[in-house]
Amino acid sequence: MGKGLNMLKECLVNVRTRSPLVHNITNYVTVNDVANVLLACGASPIMADDLGEVEEITALCGGLAINIGTLNKDTIPAMFAAGRKAKELGHPVVLDPVGAGASKLRTETAIRLLQEIRPDAVRGNISEIKSLVFGSGSTKGVDADVADAVTEDNLDGAIAFVKEFARKEGCIAAVTGAIDLVSDGDRCFVIRNGRPEMGRITGTGCQLTALLAAFLVANPDKPLEAAAAAVCAMGLAGEIGWENMGPTDGNSTYRNRLIDAIFRMDGDTLAKGAKYEIR
Amino acid sequence: MGKGLNMLKECLVNVRTRSPLVHNITNYVTVNDVANVLLACGASPIMADDLGEVEEITALCGGLAINIGTLNKDTIPAMFAAGRKAKELGHPVVLDPVGAGASKLRTETAIRLLQEIRPDAVRGNISEIKSLVFGSGSTKGVDADVADAVTEDNLDGAIAFVKEFARKEGCIAAVTGAIDLVSDGDRCFVIRNGRPEMGRITGTGCQLTALLAAFLVANPDKPLEAAAAAVCAMGLAGEIGWENMGPTDGNSTYRNRLIDAIFRMDGDTLAKGAKYEIR
Amino acid sequence: MGKGLNMLKECLVNVRTRSPLVHNITNYVTVNDVANVLLACGASPIMADDLGEVEEITALCGGLAINIGTLNKDTIPAMFAAGRKAKELGHPVVLDPVGAGASKLRTETAIRLLQEIRPDAVRGNISEIKSLVFGSGSTKGVDADVADAVTEDNLDGAIAFVKEFARKEGCIAAVTGAIDLVSDGDRCFVIRNGRPEMGRITGTGCQLTALLAAFLVANPDKPLEAAAAAVCAMGLAGEIGWENMGPTDGNSTYRNRLIDAIFRMDGDTLAKGAKYEIR
Numbered sequence: 001m002g003k004g005l006n007m008l009k010e011c012l013v014n015v016r017t018r019s020p021l022v023h024n025i026t027n028y029v030t031v032n033d034v035a036n037v038l039l040a041c042g043a044s045p046i047m048a049d050d051l052g053e054v055e056e057i058t059a060l061c062g063g064l065a066i067n068i069g070t071l072n073k074d075t076i077p078a079m080f081a082a083g084r085k086a087k088e089l090g091h092p093v094v095l096d097p098v099g100a101g102a103s104k105l106r107t108e109t110a111i112r113l114l115q116e117i118r119p120d121a122v123r124g125n126i127s128e129i130k131s132l133v134f135g136s137g138s139t140k141g142v143d144a145d146v147a148d149a150v151t152e153d154n155l156d157g158a159i160a161f162v163k164e165f166a167r168k169e170g171c172i173a174a175v176t177g178a179i180d181l182v183s184d185g186d187r188c189f190v191i192r193n194g195r196p197e198m199g200r201i202t203g204t205g206c207q208l209t210a211l212l213a214a215f216l217v218a219n220p221d222k223p224l225e226a227a228a229a230a231v232c233a234m235g236l237a238g239e240i241g242w243e244n245m246g247p248t249d250g251n252s253t254y255r256n257r258l259i260d261a262i263f264r265m266d267g268d269t270l271a272k273g274a275k276y277e278i279r
Numbered sequence: 280m281g282k283g284l285n286m287l288k289e290c291l292v293n294v295r296t297r298s299p300l301v302h303n304i305t306n307y308v309t310v311n312d313v314a315n316v317l318l319a320c321g322a323s324p325i326m327a328d329d330l331g332e333v334e335e336i337t338a339l340c341g342g343l344a345i346n347i348g349t350l351n352k353d354t355i356p357a358m359f360a361a362g363r364k365a366k367e368l369g370h371p372v373v374l375d376p377v378g379a380g381a382s383k384l385r386t387e388t389a390i391r392l393l394q395e396i397r398p399d400a401v402r403g404n405i406s407e408i409k410s411l412v413f414g415s416g417s418t419k420g421v422d423a424d425v426a427d428a429v430t431e432d433n434l435d436g437a438i439a440f441v442k443e444f445a446r447k448e449g450c451i452a453a454v455t456g457a458i459d460l461v462s463d464g465d466r467c468f469v470i471r472n473g474r475p476e477m478g479r480i481t482g483t484g485c486q487l488t489a490l491l492a493a494f495l496v497a498n499p500d501k502p503l504e505a506a507a508a509a510v511c512a513m514g515l516a517g518e519i520g521w522e523n524m525g526p527t528d529g530n531s532t533y534r535n536r537l538i539d540a541i542f543r544m545d546g547d548t549l550a551k552g553a554k555y556e557i558r
Numbered sequence: 559m560g561k562g563l564n565m566l567k568e569c570l571v572n573v574r575t576r577s578p579l580v581h582n583i584t585n586y587v588t589v590n591d592v593a594n595v596l597l598a599c600g601a602s603p604i605m606a607d608d609l610g611e612v613e614e615i616t617a618l619c620g621g622l623a624i625n626i627g628t629l630n631k632d633t634i635p636a637m638f639a640a641g642r643k644a645k646e647l648g649h650p651v652v653l654d655p656v657g658a659g660a661s662k663l664r665t666e667t668a669i670r671l672l673q674e675i676r677p678d679a680v681r682g683n684i685s686e687i688k689s690l691v692f693g694s695g696s697t698k699g700v701d702a703d704v705a706d707a708v709t710e711d712n713l714d715g716a717i718a719f720v721k722e723f724a725r726k727e728g729c730i731a732a733v734t735g736a737i738d739l740v741s742d743g744d745r746c747f748v749i750r751n752g753r754p755e756m757g758r759i760t761g762t763g764c765q766l767t768a769l770l771a772a773f774l775v776a777n778p779d780k781p782l783e784a785a786a787a788a789v790c791a792m793g794l795a796g797e798i799g800w801e802n803m804g805p806t807d808g809n810s811t812y813r814n815r816l817i818d819a820i821f822r823m824d825g826d827t828l829a830k831g832a833k834y835e836i837r
Contacts, residue, residue: 028586029310029404030314032587033761034763035587036760036810040809047587048657053662053664069326069327070346074630074631099327102335104332106332129736133322138566157499200318202318203322228476244806248543250538251315251542251744252534253535253539260806263808268525307586308605309593349608351610352608352632381604381614382606382611448690458617482590482593527798527818529819530594530598531598531610531818
């Protein structure tokens, strides 16, 4: 096992050993799965989104995941208040700009969170990340330059884009899709774990965002490797979960099998199953 | 296979081929299952309920499902704004008046949505539909005339009631229960798919409402058949899901099996399994 | 079968026979499981949390479960309004002070609900109950006296604490953990059902709170036994669910298996599997 694979193993083991407590301000669609996937990996979830308590709650935790999936006028100020407090305390903050580009409210909130909170990591699909860079209005015009889906054909350009985003924002960028890219602006993990059927389950992205927060909290000295380990773990769980599917199983059972695979995954399984190169 | 069965098959195939994007303003109890059942049938879900973005979000989508299951002072105005915008754009709108009759807020909101938005389809149980017709106060007094459960004994009266409702409101009425009735005011599909155990899972009605929206979007030229296909598909999934239950399985596993059955269902299975007559 | 075991059996049978309707003002993390576990035991759930309807909704129901897991400025007044109305009508009210002690908002809201609503039962872990007694600020200082986890070693002190809480508040106290304590201030059921892996599923506590409400509504003449039966049933379901786990199953499947076990549980299974003593 190479040094890199040992590193991924260590990142997962640290999550299981250190049991980080993660504060989630997240959407009500996938929140139950987010809580269960955190428990599956050995972390603990707390969900709280009222402005009257988010600073206190986040102060109790090791890190914060902000997911704007069903943002509203009450939870947006809570996201900012919790984000500021978490950063003040040196806790890792992960931003998931769900649907950035789909409405002004989402795009502008995500951009403001990025600029004012300075999250430690941002996880989204390539379109969402592009909306953070180019804004809502300009998204379509830019689609020609950086294709929305990261493929083997446009990989070089996508890596350059993700590295630049990470460098400019001073964060880890985790851009997930058929090929996942995780960069700190300098190096970029190109990860080829996962299954296309994961897109038929709601919330695999939201779950990964929460895992990412847990991995960052448990591995403060190596954030890039921690983020890559979380992304590999989620993709690998998608592969293992799919192998465990029976002939009448569909996406609802797959959802369970995927979280089950995180629950059962040990460091050696992750090290053996992770498929990545560093660019 | 008769023309009608081919029609149902075609409706499902169109959903899988056209992948309609459905905007859901729905309750937080069953929202995850609603998202997964839409993904299971080949559609895509978006959930958004803040007044600040619902018009933009619904404009991106092909149709809108409004479910008042956990309505509140913030989401009610969002339901009206999204509904008006969707209608303005010619998108199908489905209303699920969950619990109409149980509180003034629910009854009045549902009636106002019906009158002001003019949804393309309304899906509910017979009691909820009656509350839309007679209001909260008068519900009990009318129970003697139109019995709450649709049975073989009162079927003629129930069909007449549902047809009249659909005609008067200019919409498709999908009244579900032990026997399901789907009418456009002229014809009425009497559907006998389903299992009584579906009532032991929370949210099968909410899931059907979302499916209905997806089927209407993907089949704009035959809304009645599309609605009947969605209702048959859901009932048939309940039957298939129940067949796949093991001796220690209960309602939580049944919930998964039902969505799995939608995921696996192809047009021929639907055409073969659909049980209906047209009255 | 002793008298006590027959009593537990009768309590479950009454829930299945009388199908109580339970109003839940609960958190959006575990709400779907709460609804499904109520359906699993033979009860029916209604979720509603808007101030504009909670009094009407709770009046339709047999009992009310208030869970502060994701409380906010809009739902807190609804909790008080529903609680007052339920008590006025003589309906059992159960309070779940989720996270009391973690923020001032939670601790103060829970204490005010306890004092102003006078719930019939309170269910929480020992830390949450201690926060109701000693407040947020003093929690740490008291940890030395009453250890947070109830173990065989500190059992006598924990029983005395729970009895005193129940007596002082005039309610049933259900304090759950590795060992569960259920007391009316006079007697205390010491229950040793359950599995440690239940802590790896989000929401087993929330589910129990809802079950507790259903059992109290269906057994108005023996609230202590009803509460003990609910706690034994949940723990036993955790044991049965775990026995039904396969080699690749994890916490997500366990979540389903647990609710399935409630669905399948009959009175004899409960009577045979319940492990308790009365102190």
